[in-house]
Amino acid sequence: MAPSPRSGRARRALLTAFVTASVALPVSGAARPAAVPAPAPAAVAPLESAGSSALEARYAAGRAEIRAARDMAARHGDRRRATALTAMARPGRTFLMFDGRDGGRGVEVVGDLSRARRIAVLVPGAGVDLDHYGRLRRGAGALLDELGSGSAVVAWLGYRTPAMLSPAAMTPGRADEAAPALRSFVRELSAAKPSARVSLLCHSYGSVVCARAASGLEVADLVLYGSPGTGAADAADLRTGARVWAGLGADDWIAGVPHLEIALPWVTAGFGTDPVAPEFGAEVFDAGGAGHSGYLEPGSVSLRSIAGIVTGTAGGGHA
Missing domain, CATH: 1.10.287 (Helix Hairpins)
Structure with a gap:
């Protein structure tokens, strides 16, 4: 069957965006200041x-x-x-790990991890580094306030995130690099807190990271929001026993990103099926009118929905 005109237009739009970013980002990046130096961190033993x-x-x-x-x-x-x-x-401020090199990485706990019965691990997307960390930290705080006592939120900036609208943000390379570290951290956390309910909350490009790490992880929920796709054809392709959720805010610009995968000679661009689409098979939650960076805004519909998932009180059904 010949591809539809609509899918052809979407494919051309994604390819155009990728090529434009490939040309524009190196040029703009040439004018960026040199990276801020930082010492190599000391090795730490696993949290037993x-x-x-x-x-x-x-x-x-x-x-x-x-x-x-x-x-x-x-x-x-x-x-x-x-x-x-x-x-x-x-x-x-409580960091389980910190590395200031190359944009920065850190794992910060918000709340009392020692007493937590439920733990939400936030995995951010493109454009989050030490110079743009504030929104991630504020979102963690807002989620903790919504969850209440007996909870902890972990802001997991454990990988080198791609720049927004860059070729790296349209391809799985950074996610492939990040997945082993996320998988290791979640397993370490689960071993240290075996009775706690753990949920992975994956925003934007972070949903690609979570998809790469999901197989075999013992988490209760895998929550994809503001997602460009995951690289998986459907929820079953993630090979996880977690309940898979997806949400998309009414004001999120990522809804306009074509959900395709294009195999180029040197890389695959795009992440395939939209997680909120019926054929993906996720449980779709109400994200209200959230914009791309607003899913954890205090008082928002999306924040209440995500908190309900973390506490295990959310309902929902397939899209």
Whole structure:
């Protein structure tokens, strides 16, 4: 059967976007300042227990890494980075891991992990790094407020995210790099908190990361929102025992991204089936009027829906 005119237009639109980004991003990137230097972090042992003393030791190590990165940024003359890292190192901020190199990586706990009966792990998408970390942290805080006592939220910035509207954001390479680290972290977390209900909340390009990591992970829910696709044909293709959810806000621009995969000679561009489409087979939740960056806004329909999934009280049905 010949492809429909609509699918042909979508394919041309995706290919045009990819080629444009391939040309434009290297040119614009040439003018970017050099990366802020940061020390290599010390190796840490796996978290074998989520007791308060074990956690405090990890949090102290994370705080020391942040302060070392802050001092190096200050010596480099980057006051913006040094100020941001000073805030991250304040008492009360709790990082299980921190690496200030190459845009930065970190795993921050919001809430009391030692007492948590349910844990939400936020996996961000493109454009999130140490200089754009605030929205991820605020979203974690808003979700914790919505969940209430007995909960913890983990902001998992554990990979080198692609830049927005870049070739890397349209291809699975960064997700393939990130998936082993996410899988390792979730398994470590589950071993330390075996009785806790763990949910993976995957935003935008983060849904591609989660899809690559999903197979074999013992999590209760896999929540895809603001997703460009996952690279999987359907939910069954994720090979997970988790309940798979998907949501798309009415004001999310990503709805206009063509849901195709194009095999180019050097890479595959695009991520295939829309997770909220009936043929994907996910449980579709009400995301209200959320924009692409607004799914965890306080008081929003999408935040209430996501909190209901994490607590296990949400209903829902196939799209």
